[in-house]
Amino acid sequence: MAVAIEIERRRALSLARIVDRYYGPAVSTLAVLAFLLLWQFAATRGWVNVRYTSAPSQVFSAAVDVFRHDHFLHHAWVSFSEFSVGFGVALGIGLPLGLLLGSSQRLRLFVEPPLMALYTAPRLTLLPILIVWLGIGMASKVAVVFLGVVFPIIVNTIAGVREADPRLLQAARAFGANAPDIFIKVLVPGALPAILLGIRLGIGRGVLSIVVGEMFVSEAGIGHQIMTYGEAMQVNRLLVYALSITLFGYALTLAVRLLENRVRSWRPQP
Amino acid sequence: MSQIELRDVAIEYRKPKSDESFVAIRGINLSIDKGSFVTIVGSSGCGKSTLLLAIAGLIPRARGSIRVDGRDVAGPGRDRAMVFQEASLLPWRSVHGNVRFGLELQRWSRDNVDQRVAHFIGMVGLGQFADYHPHQLSGGMRQRVNIARALAVDPDVLLLDEPFAALDAQTREVMGNELLHIWEHDKKTALFVTHAIDEAIFLGDKVVVMGKDPGRIKDVVEIDLPRPRTTAMLDSAAFVAYRRTLRDYIAADMQSLQMIEDAA
Numbered sequence: 001m002a003v004a005i006e007i008e009r010r011r012a013l014s015l016a017r018i019v020d021r022y023y024g025p026a027v028s029t030l031a032v033l034a035f036l037l038l039w040q041f042a043a044t045r046g047w048v049n050v051r052y053t054s055a056p057s058q059v060f061s062a063a064v065d066v067f068r069h070d071h072f073l074h075h076a077w078v079s080f081s082e083f084s085v086g087f088g089v090a091l092g093i094g095l096p097l098g099l100l101l102g103s104s105q106r107l108r109l110f111v112e113p114p115l116m117a118l119y120t121a122p123r124l125t126l127l128p129i130l131i132v133w134l135g136i137g138m139a140s141k142v143a144v145v146f147l148g149v150v151f152p153i154i155v156n157t158i159a160g161v162r163e164a165d166p167r168l169l170q171a172a173r174a175f176g177a178n179a180p181d182i183f184i185k186v187l188v189p190g191a192l193p194a195i196l197l198g199i200r201l202g203i204g205r206g207v208l209s210i211v212v213g214e215m216f217v218s219e220a221g222i223g224h225q226i227m228t229y230g231e232a233m234q235v236n237r238l239l240v241y242a243l244s245i246t247l248f249g250y251a252l253t254l255a256v257r258l259l260e261n262r263v264r265s266w267r268p269q270p
Numbered sequence: 271m272s273q274i275e276l277r278d279v280a281i282e283y284r285k286p287k288s289d290e291s292f293v294a295i296r297g298i299n300l301s302i303d304k305g306s307f308v309t310i311v312g313s314s315g316c317g318k319s320t321l322l323l324a325i326a327g328l329i330p331r332a333r334g335s336i337r338v339d340g341r342d343v344a345g346p347g348r349d350r351a352m353v354f355q356e357a358s359l360l361p362w363r364s365v366h367g368n369v370r371f372g373l374e375l376q377r378w379s380r381d382n383v384d385q386r387v388a389h390f391i392g393m394v395g396l397g398q399f400a401d402y403h404p405h406q407l408s409g410g411m412r413q414r415v416n417i418a419r420a421l422a423v424d425p426d427v428l429l430l431d432e433p434f435a436a437l438d439a440q441t442r443e444v445m446g447n448e449l450l451h452i453w454e455h456d457k458k459t460a461l462f463v464t465h466a467i468d469e470a471i472f473l474g475d476k477v478v479v480m481g482k483d484p485g486r487i488k489d490v491v492e493i494d495l496p497r498p499r500t501t502a503m504l505d506s507a508a509f510v511a512y513r514r515t516l517r518d519y520i521a522a523d524m525q526s527l528q529m530i531e532d533a534a
Contacts, residue, residue, distance in 0.1 A: 190362070
């Protein structure tokens with residue numbers, strides 16, 4: 001009798017543990033599935049005009065079609081390379097600049113006002129002038145991505161460095177740390193969570209920039225295809241491209257978030 | 271033979287948003303013998319931590335001279351190591367990494383650094399916790415790391431700035447005992463700042479009593495209790511007498527503070 005109760009209790013416990021672990025992801029997945037079902041249902045029952053809304057099944061067959069016959073990989077590659085170059089340059093310039101500005105108040109006074117203005121300015125408004133300067137090819141899109149990514153990285157890196165705990169700096173100095181020591185062993189590791197946050201925000205802005213940039217003017221790329229199919233009222237294909245770029249941004253953001261969690265593991269769990 | 275010599279030391283701080291300066295301490299004369307354990311006690315605001323930071327070479331002085339082993343103190347040096355209050359450990363480094371920190375900064379040869387680090391972590395009783403991060407440790411354990419970090423760089427002088435101030439009374443007593451136990455090994459010169467009178471008497475060969483407005487030394491009391499010190503001594507007649515003397519000094523300070531508050 002007691003054994004039976006014990007087994008029962010253990011089973012309940014392990015069930016509770018399983019529910020606990022998978023509760024969040026399960027609910028999220030169910031929500032997505034429910035949405036897709038509702039969408040499909042609404043389309044087949046004629047509640048909405050499929051011409052405007054498409055349907056999951058149609059998007060799926062359009063996807064098969066696009067991957068086979070629409071040079072999908074070529075367009076994806078164009079967008080991806082524009083994004084990567086713009087992002088890489090932004091990281092290469094934004095990170096050192098943010099570290100530098102974070103550790104020098106004089107430099108900050110000098111550079112901060114225009115920097116903040118550029119950070120808050122809707123930079124896509126610069127697109128026409130970038131195209132005048134750089135043409136409709138890759139360069140103008142790289143520049144838009146760069147402008148979208150570089151500011152969140154600079155601003156968050158500055159914040160991360162400035163929030164350095166003065167007590168840690170004093171301890172480092174007491175053990176004879178020179179300026180490079182303090183920079184490498186105290187400021188940079190301390191700012192790392194903020195830097196990663198800046199990178200994550202930058203990814204979102206960069207993905208947006210690439211699509212809008214290509215929609216505005218381009219010869220190829222995901223945004224270019226979205227614009228083309230939008231004008232042609234081909235909602236199915238349009239959604240295939242829109243979903244692809246969304247998934248790309250989502251996966252990249254998720255990867256950085258995992259990295260952030262790793263880096264933050266030394267902090268007390270909230 | 272005296273190892274630390276302070277002659278007429280004064281330290282001033284600039285008042286924020288003005289050209290005036292504020293005298294933190296002045297007229298400090300003090301000699302500390304090699305291998306002795308000296309405690310500095312005083313009410314808050316008497317400049318005792320300021321004095322310690324000046325000896326560490328972390329803040330400049332307005333006047334006077336500070337010499338350690340005959341050399342003028344112009345900045346931090348390998349001959350001195352500091353134990354800070356609680357929050358001075360790097361939160362992203364493990365216990366091992368934190369103890370290693372000082373050795374890295376002082377460019378110790380890498381050959382047996384990790385062995386050395388492990389030795390000092392063992393000495394403060396944290397052998398099992400080398401991979402833990404500071405936020406996973408209790409306050410007392412964090413201060414053991416802090417002490418190990420300072421000892422690992424093999425200083426001639428150990429400077430301790432209220433290292434147990436954030437701990438509860440029981441832990442504090444245990445840590446005091448252990449600190450003395452470690453200190454008895456090689457009797458490095460130790461300078462220990464505290465606001466707790468009992469702690470100052472229990473640990474010290476000498477207690478430096480500081481007063482304030484401006485920060486100055488009121489008296490240096492020789493503590494004539496045998497070593498090793500034991501907690502039983504806390505109730506001895508001699509201890510009680512020392513406690514009364516020191517409390518009178520500090521009470522006088524608190525009284526003047528009360529008068530200022532009353533006037534305000």
